[in-house]
Amino acid sequence: MAEEQWCSIPSEDAFTVFNSHPEGLSQEEAEIRLARDGYNEVSSKQEHGPVYRFSKQFASPLIYLLIIAAVITFFLELYIDAIVILLVVLANAIIGFVQEGKAQNALEALSKLLIPEARVLRGGMSTVLPSRELVVGDVVLLEAGDRVPADMRLFYVKNLRADESILTGESVPVEKSTDAIDTGCASFGDQKNISFAGTLINQGQGRGIVVATGNTTQIGKISEFIRESKEISTPLLRKISRMSVVLSVVIVSIAALTFAIGLLRGIENIETLFMASVSLAVAAIPEGLPAVITISMAIGVNRMAAKNTIIRTVPAVETLGSATVICTDKTGTLTRNQMTVTQVYSAGKLYEVTGTGYIPEGEFLLNGSRTDPETDKALMETLKAGALCNDASFRGVDNIDGDPTEGALLISGLKAGKFYLPREDIVPFEPEERFMATLHKKDDGSKVIYVKGSPEKILSLCVSQFDGERTGPVDTQGVVQASEKMASDALRVLGMAYRDVPADVERIEVGDIRELVFVGLQGMMDPPRDGVTEAIGNCKLAGIRVIMITGDHLSTAYAIATKIGIETEGALSGKDIEEMSDEHLGQRLSSVSVFARTSPGDKLRIVKILKEMGEVVAVTGDGINDAPALKTADIGIAMGLTGTEVAKEASDMVLADDNFSSIVSAVEEGRDVYNKIQKILLWTLPTNGGQGLSIVLAVLLGLTLPLVPLQILWLNTVTAIGLGVPITMEPKERGILKRPPRPSREPILIPLIKRRVIFVSLLIVAGAYLTFFMKLENGGSLDAARTVALNTIVFFQIFYLFNSKSLHEYVFRDLLSNKTMLLGIVIVLLLQMLITYQPAINIIFSTAPILAGDWLMIVLVSSTVFFLIEFEKYLYKKGYLS
Secondary structure, three states: OOOOOOHOOOOHHHHHHOOOOOEEEOOOHHHHHHHHHHOOOOOOOOOOOOOOHHHHHHHHHHHHHHHHHHHHHHOOOOOOHHHHHHHHHHHHHHHHHHHHHHHHHHHHHHHOOOEEEEEEOHHHHHHHEEEHHHHOOOEEEOOOOOOOOOEEEEEEEEEEEEHHHHHHHHOOOOOOOOOOOOOOOOOHOOOOOOOOOEEEEHHHHHHHEEOOOHHOHHHHHHHHHHHOOOOOHHHHHHHHHHHHHHHHHHHHHHHHHHHHHHHHHOOOOHHHHHHHEEEEEEEHHOOOOOHHHHHHHHHHHHHOOOEEEEEEOOOOHHHHHHHOOOEEOOOOOOEEOEEEEEEEEEEOEEEEEEOOOOOOOOEEEEOEEOOOHOOOOOHHHHHHHHOOOOOOOOEEOEEEEEEEEHHHHHHHHHOOOOOOOEEEEEEOOOOOOOOEEEEOOOOOOOOOEEEOHHHHHHHHHHHEEEEOOOOOOOOOOHHHHHHHHHHOOOEEEEEEEEEOOOOOOOOOOOOOOEEEEEEEEEEEEEEOOOOHHHHHHHHHOOOOOOEEEEOOHHHHHHHHHHHHHHOOOOOEEEEHOOOOHHHHHHHOOOOOOOOEOOOOOOOOOOHHHHOOOOOOOEEEEEEEOHHHHHOOEEEEEEOOOOHHHHHHHHOOEOOOOOOHHHHHHHHHHHHHHHHHHHHHHHHHHHHHHHHHHHHHHHHHHHHOOOOOHHHHHHHHHHHHHHHHHHHHOOOOOOOOOOOOOOOOOOOOHHHHHOOOHHHHHHHHHHHHHHHHHHHHHEEEEHHHHHHHHHHHHHHHHHHHHHOOOOOOOHHHHOOOHHHHHHHHHHHHHHHHHHOOOOOOOOHHHHHOOOHHHHHHHHHHHOOOHHHHHHHHHHHHOOOOOO
16 A cells, blocks of 8 residues: 555554554564565665775876877876876865765665664564564554654554654644544645654654565655765756867867878878877867866855855855756744744734844834733733743743643743743643643632643633633624634634633643633744845846745645745645646646645655756755655755754755855855856966967967977966966955856857957967068067967966956956966966076976067067957947857
């Protein structure tokens, strides 16, 4: 029988299906079932060993490109350069290896949630045994403090409440019952008669028959979702991979074509021709690109950490910046996860209560004006009833021990003052009675019973109503209207009443809760976090859609969503989702942004459909139920304070403060990271292209090589570190959050970058050859001419580096904004002086000293790139270029 059906059948039928009895199975039968079904454990097998995972890190076109570069430099007998390149490859592999296997860690965290021992009935005898030995049909005994060892259908409860937040994401304890549920079994929150493996019993007692163990429990099924979820490559990695393939093919093809054309032209020195082709490949391969991109991401990781966002996988830095949809849960992320009384109704008046969370500070407003609660005796009695008929305790600012609902009532009372009357007895809350009552002794020796519960139940027990001065008939219509008004505002409403009893009453029973005096209602909610409405607005400004997916009630979710500015055309429940086809759900996803009472499968399905629609999806979550969606999303965001280890292990990043606003700050950082990566490509590819093109022209036209391979490697190494790395330190551009998310299918090499690659490459080649031949014409040696060409290319790269501070914006006012860039330029110039004028180095690199006039010629020629690119930006802004 499917697990969705257990909540809809009488518990007796479950015993029939499993051939069991309320006194439990016999030991012999249990052993047979254990041998048949296996242990009650969540599978966490590892599909691949560490050797495979490590070797997989090299399966990347970009890595192939680097390995080719290392091989080429090795054959050039440049062993040190080859070693450096291979070290870069090894470092990337180690980083990937460490990050690999987060799904395995998530599964192991799941398995730890099943407790080591459970108390069961075997043949009518209570016994404690390892929970891994539980079988279907076993009868398990539950009490406060127990973690449920398996999924079970409850057949006996006594004031049983369970914390199911790891499955539902909702922190309010669930009141358990034994009655079969005819409808509404779609979500965990609706299955009141089921206790789920891994959840925590925080009140009462219960008994249940085990209906699922191990991988067939809800936790087990979630682990299966995680195992089946494929590792998702981020948009950036996919784009770099495609670019690397293209770049590899182009470079190798051009090098081979150059060699072939050289042969056809009759070049007899094969060794020289081969070395020219190798020089071309060395010049064109951007060896430092992966390192600079990694550095850029690492800087983003550090900046995000300062904003309470901990990155677990480095590419997640960029991915968040490209997000078009954020699927977020409600409790603890958009809201404070602290129930707060916001409205109180008494004597026909509705008060607003300010202040949020478990901080006993706030005001009582009547018709918008502050009022002293002590002036309204009915209000004070309502607050007193909530504070005294209460098992929660105040442990200090923002710290409550006990049920969140009772904590809210206690804090609302403390906002009006301290209420204390000694408690002498209690009638605990029972789901079937729907109220709680406490007996207290007054200062004058008389006694009073305070009662709180559902408004309907309290009204049915009341015979009169206190208006602040005297008691009179109950205004049933007024109370019902007030209760419905509060409920429509997504408030959880409780009614308050009292009954005076003689001083000799020492004990109270359920039967004593009658002939009550109604005093008022208190409405509470989990209020939105400070700043979350602004954060939602910033998301809208940034072109990011926010979708709420929660286990809470539909009306509550919709009310909170509209309150904080999430735009939606209605809301859908888990049951609605279950009845829809993927096509229909996809259509509704275009306009509906609130989903409530959802299951892990629902959330996972929504994420998959959004991705199929071309969205880049970020998902937040804190419970086990969120793990599959976290792992499947383009970027999974776990909660650091309230998140389970399962959610954290399945995520790409963790919010240290559980605050949605931190996500928006991280989006801005992510966009800045991608912007910097584009700038790195914008600068790197044309400069490498110019070097490579200079070799191609020399072979095609039969010219002398303007640079030798060792000079090219020097050029690549010095400029990649001294000029490329400082780009990662470029200040964030203004208004970056106001830009819309880039299209998910937009290539990393956008038309502007391609145009720059061609234009700047040609400009560098033209400038290098111009200065090279001018030096030869003026009687300079070949080494001196090559030195001039070398320095010309370096100065081209320096001037073009300033252009690359922004893809589209003029850079005149920000020329000196990056101090690291200025330092890098100084270091590169000093190194160029060294390679130009140091005799020993001249011998190694085939360079020679040059004249002061040569430097003037170099600066005049190379500076043209700066003015031409800024003019191109002008044409772009005017619409002449796209």
